[in-house]
Structure formats: C-alpha cells, structure tokens
Amino acid sequence: MAQVSSTVGEQVPTLLSASKSILLRISKFNPELDESSKFMEFTVSYEKWTTVLEAILDVKKHFDHSVAVRYSCRQATCGSCGMLINGKPRLACFTKISELDSDVVTVEPMNNFPVIRDLTVGFEKLFDTHQKIKPYVIRDDTELESDQREFLQSPKEVEQYIQFANCIKCGLCNSACPTMATDSSFVGPQALAQAYRYVADSRDKGKDTRLNIIDESHGIWRCHFAGSCSQVCPKGVDPAMGIQFLRGYLLGFRN
Amino acid sequence: MKESTIMKIHYGTALASVGLVAVHILMRLTTGFADSLEYENVLANYRSVPYVVMLELILILLSVHGFNGLRVILLELKQGRVYEKAVSYGCVVAMIGLIGYGSRTIIMTNMGMV
C-alpha cells in the first residue's frame, strides 16, 4: 500500500515502494474556527489501482489524523464519499489516481453543500428535497390485499425507471448543477430524477401529486439544461433526461 | 399562477415572437436600411393598421417574455419571501408600464398625433 510523506512540517521518513507518486492537496477548513480554507500537501505513492479515497485514508493513518472525510462502503454504493477531485465532482472511492493522469491531485468539499469540516459536507437539504418528492410508490391498495400478492411488472415496464433507481444519493449531481450554485431553494437534479423514477414506475399512482410538488417557482422550471448533473453521475443516472421527461408531462406532451 | 402555466406562456411568446419578428424584419427589407428609417417612412408605417397591430403584438409578446425572463433570473439570484414577492410584482408592474408606454407611442403615431 502507498505510504505517505509530508511536504508541510517535518518530513516523515518513508519507504516508497511504488514507482509513482503524486502530490495530494487536501482542502482543510473548519467553519467554526477558520476564515477560509487552506490546502495541506502530501506526497503519496500509489499503485495502478489506488483510489483517491485510499490515498486520503493513508494520509489520515500516517500523517494527519484530523482530515475529515466521510466514507463507508468503498465501492460506489453508499454515496458518502463525494468530493471535488481536480475540480470535478466524483466519488473518491470510485476514482483511481492513475485515471486522473495528473501529478497533482486536489481534493475539496463538494460545491453547493455547506461544509461541516474539510471534505465533509452537510446533506440535510439533499435529504429534505429527496423526501419532498415522496420517494416511494404511492397507491391506495397494497400487495398484501391484492390476489397476486405482488404487483407484477414486465421487463419493459422496469426499463422505464430502472436507470433512475440506481441513484445512491451521493449529491454529485447537485454539486455540479449551476442553478444550485445560486438558487438555494432549487429542488435540484437529484430530487427531480427521483420524482421521475417514481412517476415512471407502472406500480405508482402518485404522478399528479409529484408533478404538483415540482411545479413551483423553485421547482423543475429552474433547470436550464446545462446537463452537468448527467455528466458527473457515477451510477449512470441521467437526471437531465428525467427532468425533460417530467417537463413533457407538465407541458402536455406525455401522459 | 402555476409555474408551468407561466412557462408555457414564456415558451409560447418566444415562438410567436420568432414568427412576428421575422415578418417585421422582412417588411423592413422591402426598402433600403437608410430609407426605412426616414422620418416620413416611419410615420407612414405607423399609419398602416395591420403593421401597427403587428408592432403592438410584438411589444406585448416580448414584454411578457422578457420580464418573465428577468423574474426568473432574479429569483435564481437571491431568495427570500419579501424579495421574491417584490421581484414578482415588480416585474408585472414594469411589464405593464412598458406595454403602456409603447402602446401610447404606437397609438399616438397611428392617430397622427405627432
């Protein structure tokens, strides 16, 4: 595994076994104490398969334990480790250093989220907007009451929404969205993609409820189709497309 | 008003404007650019009722479109209950003001009051 030496403060003796190393710049910021963020720099060796998260955890283990980073699954499933890596919103556990093709790797907290500390941001608003669009199947009856004991779907029906069901709520799309940058009340691409995920589900009967929720002054119409959300999504969700489909319903092109 | 209704109007006014502005430009091309702006020619245009109706329509369509666009920009710039109310009502008032002032020019010129 990669080892770490510091370029700030005292040099830590290292045995760099890997052939290559990069300069890892980590944004440090504690809103309660600091006026502005500053970068700590570390020289980190890496292998072909080393991820940015592993490099950050190496820094924590060997040099600066105080670096605040949120992670859990390490396999692009939990959605915890979103951050700006060389300026682009990415999952740290799903980004290999080797693929960045750069001698300097800069990690910063995601844009459009309040910074808790260093690389960790607050997700309250994302969870609020996600909840607001009612992210569950809405209908009066339940599987238990129906004769079939389950609501069957054809593969074609599943295809309508399954892409959108892959969302891991990592917030990278909201971080990339230019409207989110200035409109603090905007519902955001993550929630809009989830609104479409349920509207497009053949089992769901909550279409009108959800369309009403997103049809307000800081709702779906504040999307200007920059498309950045779809570019950064690590799970292949295409929020921009979902938003256009939802607009189709609202403009009467789809029903 | 529902936001989707407002945005339907926004897109509708944009589309209608494309058509009418195209006619407007084509009619300007019937004479040379300099001739088109001659005092007598401008007055003569305003005397033509169909042309004046078209100008009035363009005025209304683009005022509605433009001020709603401005409202959207301002709503995305800053948030807050009082601010947003001021923006929404301010844009409606400014839109009515501009349409009123433009219509006054069009009607007065058409009736030969200048």
Ligand code: HEM
């Ligand atoms: C006739 C040609 C025009 C067309 C086809 C057109 C179309 C559009 C469309 C589709 C939008 C929505 C963009 C979005 O939601 O991202 C828009 C926004 C806007 N339009 Fe127009 N427009 C035209 C002319 C004008 C004119 C002449 C004005 C100025 C009076 C204007 C002012 C605005 C403003 C301020 C916005 C808001 C900015 C934005 O949402 O990006 N437009 N226009």
Ligand code: SF4
């Ligand atoms: S749509 Fe993609 S980028 Fe956005 S929160 Fe879901 S998984 Fe993350």
Ligand code: FES
């Ligand atoms: S640690 Fe779970 S997505 Fe990266």
